[in-house]
Amino acid sequence: MLLLTCPNCGIAAEETELGAGGEAHITRYGAGSADDDFETYLFMRKNARGVHFERWRHSNGCGKWFHAARCTMTLEVFGTYSAQTFEPPKDLIKKIKKKRPDWEGFVK
Amino acid sequence: MRRYSAFAIAREATRYHTGWERAWRAPEPKKEYDVIIVGGGGHGLATAFYLGKNFGITNVAIIEKGWLGGGNTGRNTTIIRSNYLQDPSAAIYEKARSLYETMSQDLNYNVMFSPRGVIMLAQTEHEIRGYKRTAHANALQGVTTEWIEPAKVKELCPIIELKGPRFPVLGGLWQARGGTARHDAVAWGYARACSDMGMDIIQKCEVTGVEQSNGQVTGVETTKGRIGCKKLGMVVAGHSSALAEMAGFRLPMESVALQALVSEPIKPVMDVVIMANTVHGYLSQSDKGEMVIGGGTDAYNNYTQRGSFHHVEETVRALNETFPMLSRLKMLRQWGGIVDVTGDRSPIIGKTPLGGCFVNCGWGTGGFKAIPGSGWAFAETLAKGEPGELAGAFGMERFIEGRFIDESVAAGVAH
Ligand SMILES: Cc1cc2nc3c(=O)[nH]c(=O)nc-3n(C[C@H](O)[C@H](O)[C@H](O)COP(=O)(O)OP(=O)(O)OC[C@H]3O[C@@H](n4cnc5c(N)ncnc54)[C@H](O)[C@@H]3O)c2cc1C
Ligand SMILES: [Zn+2]
Numbered sequence: 001m002l003l004l005t006c007p008n009c010g011i012a013a014e015e016t017e018l019g020a021g022g023e024a025h026i027t028r029y030g031a032g033s034a035d036d037d038f039e040t041y042l043f044m045r046k047n048a049r050g051v052h053f054e055r056w057r058h059s060n061g062c063g064k065w066f067h068a069a070r071c072t073m074t075l076e077v078f079g080t081y082s083a084q085t086f087e088p089p090k091d092l093i094k095k096i097k098k099k100r101p102d103w104e105g106f107v108k
Numbered sequence: 109m110r111r112y113s114a115f116a117i118a119r120e121a122t123r124y125h126t127g128w129e130r131a132w133r134a135p136e137p138k139k140e141y142d143v144i145i146v147g148g149g150g151h152g153l154a155t156a157f158y159l160g161k162n163f164g165i166t167n168v169a170i171i172e173k174g175w176l177g178g179g180n181t182g183r184n185t186t187i188i189r190s191n192y193l194q195d196p197s198a199a200i201y202e203k204a205r206s207l208y209e210t211m212s213q214d215l216n217y218n219v220m221f222s223p224r225g226v227i228m229l230a231q232t233e234h235e236i237r238g239y240k241r242t243a244h245a246n247a248l249q250g251v252t253t254e255w256i257e258p259a260k261v262k263e264l265c266p267i268i269e270l271k272g273p274r275f276p277v278l279g280g281l282w283q284a285r286g287g288t289a290r291h292d293a294v295a296w297g298y299a300r301a302c303s304d305m306g307m308d309i310i311q312k313c314e315v316t317g318v319e320q321s322n323g324q325v326t327g328v329e330t331t332k333g334r335i336g337c338k339k340l341g342m343v344v345a346g347h348s349s350a351l352a353e354m355a356g357f358r359l360p361m362e363s364v365a366l367q368a369l370v371s372e373p374i375k376p377v378m379d380v381v382i383m384a385n386t387v388h389g390y391l392s393q394s395d396k397g398e399m400v401i402g403g404g405t406d407a408y409n410n411y412t413q414r415g416s417f418h419h420v421e422e423t424v425r426a427l428n429e430t431f432p433m434l435s436r437l438k439m440l441r442q443w444g445g446i447v448d449v450t451g452d453r454s455p456i457i458g459k460t461p462l463g464g465c466f467v468n469c470g471w472g473t474g475g476f477k478a479i480p481g482s483g484w485a486f487a488e489t490l491a492k493g494e495p496g497e498l499a500g501a502f503g504m505e506r507f508i509e510g511r512f513i514d515e516s517v518a519a520g521v522a523h
Contacts, residue, residue, distance in 0.1 A: 001417060002408075016418050020407035022362070039508040043360030043451040047349035049411050072363075072409045 009062040021055030024067045109304040132303030140336035141169045146315045148172025149181040152343035153298035154483020160305040163491040168307040173314035177295030183445035185368050185402040188477040189226045189286035191253045194513050196501035198249040204481025217297030219289045226286035226381040231275035239281040256282045272429045318355040324463040340465045346446030348469035357461045360451045360507045366405045367415030369442040373397030387426030415444040447472045452512035458495045458503035
């Protein structure tokens, strides 16, 4: 079972306590934007094999959203961080890079 | 190719079965093909088969990184039905179901198609309305289905408990001509027929790159070297995003794990297929006697071919309520497959931003039933360079146009 530590309340929560929210750091487009931007925002996904940044909600806990970095090939969790950001924290990226030297790095 | 027949069995019985041939050849890749199909699952193999059969295109290679049918094709619970809500879905799934009826004869390979009938249980008021609506839609589409009352459900499936405490059985959508087939046999039967037409089936060969020149595909990089092609068909289910990235585009898709489990074998207790979508479990009995149980998908992106344990727990809990006699069964095996789920839960068949490169994916949790229809439609797309009538609505431009084929509402869950 996946265990993620919620950065909002500090609890190490099991997967059944959490709601998965999909890919993180997606640029949002609203009414009036170009069709392909809107399509990219709503439907296009990296669906990465390997390092994946994603949104989670501590739904059966404090109720707040946060972000996690996880490997979709091994389920290894690299870390969790606040949702109030546009990109993953530098030290987390460094940590992942060390573990996965072949990783291309964070791309939007 | 020597045909399989009762006579062949008798002949081989008299000579210690020394005369059986390999079902398909295992050649080294040629330098170039007219068409390369990436992915040796049911959809890839069926596509190759119909390229040859319907369009006479046989200079074809099917490239598979593992073994034939080792992806979702060999991992699914083999439910076949065509009672979908939307017209384009009903058309392609019904085409597939009808092709399943003659597949063993067409391929000279016993795929054990068993049209034993499928009931989709209604266990909430919402489902009653939904399934009645589907039954009406199916009547207009020419797909034979029927709304049945609980007593009829009990008659068709005596081991069911109608008055479960949480989710009583309120009726069901019955498709008498749905059923199951032997999943490996579908892949093997197509492979044997393709090989016989002169196509090359190349296993244990992973595609690692897509080569292009001036916006046109020219070949693929593989673990067995470069192989050239004029046209490329990507049919790799859960790995479609990875292939698309190699070709330089993205897909409206996410990959998640869907799991299934089987019980120890028991005497025949159930000769229909039951799907219980509200409680999320589906059930049939295999010819070996095992109860074959399909579970839920994990909610997060995953490529590990196993699923979360709590889904097994939820599925088994729900099924015990509806089939109390199952509670005494031991479960033998559990496994997962990586399914490719699109934004509207319908597949993508059609062109891509790269010229000569076509994609057939997004069958998600419910594509086994579609294999022959999908192969038929995608072969046409590859041969003509344009999708035909069956595939037309499934192009990925539907996401930018907002023209969804919304089966997520109709199917609710894994289907
Ligand atoms: C547990 C479970 C239960 C299911 N139950 C049902 C059901 O009851 N009814 C139903 O209709 N459907 C069901 N499905 C869905 C069904 O299994 C799939 O939709 C269908 O099998 C997909 O077939 P495919 O040929 O597209 O993919 P696959 O069979 O997965 O084939 C894709 C192939 O591509 C290969 N590949 C991937 N990347 C590469 C590469 N880079 N190079 C070369 N080869 C590559 C893979 O190894 C794989 O063999 C279920 C699925 C699962 C997992
Ligand atoms: Zn929390």
